[in-house]
Amino acid sequence: MESLRGRLNRCSINTATLGHREPLAVTIDRIARAGFGGVAPWRHELDAANLQDIAKQIRALELTVTGYCRSTYFPAETAAERLAAIESNMRALQQAAEIGAQCFVLVVGGLPAGSRDLPVAREQVAEGIAALCDEAGRLGVRLAIEPLHPMYAADRSVINTIQQALMFCQTIEPDGTRVLGVAIDIYHCWWDPQLSESIQAAGEARRIFAYHVSDWLPNTRDMLLDRGMMGDGVVDLERIRNLVENAGYRGLVEVEIFSKERWWTTAPDEALQMCANRLQSVC
Numbered sequence: 001m002e003s004l005r006g007r008l009n010r011c012s013i014n015t016a017t018l019g020h021r022e023p024l025a026v027t028i029d030r031i032a033r034a035g036f037g038g039v040a041p042w043r044h045e046l047d048a049a050n051l052q053d054i055a056k057q058i059r060a061l062e063l064t065v066t067g068y069c070r071s072t073y074f075p076a077e078t079a080a081e082r083l084a085a086i087e088s089n090m091r092a093l094q095q096a097a098e099i100g101a102q103c104f105v106l107v108v109g110g111l112p113a114g115s116r117d118l119p120v121a122r123e124q125v126a127e128g129i130a131a132l133c134d135e136a137g138r139l140g141v142r143l144a145i146e147p148l149h150p151m152y153a154a155d156r157s158v159i160n161t162i163q164q165a166l167m168f169c170q171t172i173e174p175d176g177t178r179v180l181g182v183a184i185d186i187y188h189c190w191w192d193p194q195l196s197e198s199i200q201a202a203g204e205a206r207r208i209f210a211y212h213v214s215d216w217l218p219n220t221r222d223m224l225l226d227r228g229m230m231g232d233g234v235v236d237l238e239r240i241r242n243l244v245e246n247a248g249y250r251g252l253v254e255v256e257i258f259s260k261e262r263w264w265t266t267a268p269d270e271a272l273q274m275c276a277n278r279l280q281s282v283c
């Protein structure tokens, strides 16, 4: 495995890492100026900006868009709400195509309010994803299912392991057109006893579309907003990148850190500098 030292062009910054404190155009400029080769923006940022201008800026800076975040949750109480979610995701696919995103990240949603029916929520997710595949294929935007840590099964994602995400891919798209794949985020899957087998299976199916890094802090104080900087937690990041790259992944390494108290209160350029340091030393 090649070191990332001197290879920030192989690294990307998910804009959530900077806490969404500035307009997207400013954030993109900072990321490019710091030497990173990629960026992964969020929908609410793009909605607040001019889509064509942002697309032009990204092209001019020659940044790779490693992902566009993220889907509207699929499961819902009523059919009308589920349809609205699909339509919302269709609109996002067009934006993703416009900015040349390598994938649209699917965070699929948890249980509908008041529901205890996990199997039905998972069926609704499968239906929702299936409804996007043709349009995604037409636009040339790949769909990356991001399994989330099981602590989010109730409210954010009923897909919780890479293996499970692959089963959705295989069921919805068995023919190998490969619109559907997975985003592997170490924060969500580092604990998985099947990690190495699952990564290998994802690679063999040519379905690894993105790779996200941060770190797991053993004394985490917030389920959502206390991710660690790479190297500050307990995850063997080099080992996992090795698994992902041995499985055939050749894309960028994307940093995605939600950190309300620590990194979102640090000056953006300083946070980027720390990302650069850690990418080159512990990832």
Ligand code: ZN
Residues within 6 Å of the ligand: 146, 183, 185, 212, 256
């Ligand atoms: Zn992620």
